[in-house]
Amino acid sequence: MVNKKNFDSQFILDxxxxxxxxxxxxxxxxxxxxxxxxxxxxxxxxxVTVSKLHEIANAxxxxxxDLFS
Numbered sequence: 001m002v003n004k005k006n007f008d009s010q011f012i013l014d015x016x017x018x019x020x021x022x023x024x025x026x027x028x029x030x031x032x033x034x035x036x037x038x039x040x041x042x043x044x045x046x047x048v049t050v051s052k053l054h055e056i057a058n059a060x061x062x063x064x065x066d067l068f069s
Contacts, residue, residue: 027056
């Protein structure tokens with residue numbers, strides 16, 4: 001699982017969503033998960049697997065590395 005503390009880069013899903021003007025609810029719809037699940041990922045209360053990183057990137061039309069600063 002992706003743990004922010006284990007990376008030199010920071011997981012910046014919240015910043016990416018703001019920049020792309022995509023709401024947590026919209027990303028949840030695209031991923032087929034609840035809004036609460038996305039909120040927890042954005043707020044660091046839920047670990048994100050590598051496969052979920054790829055799903056998020058695909059749902060947003062970006063590269064996985066774009067999810068990190």
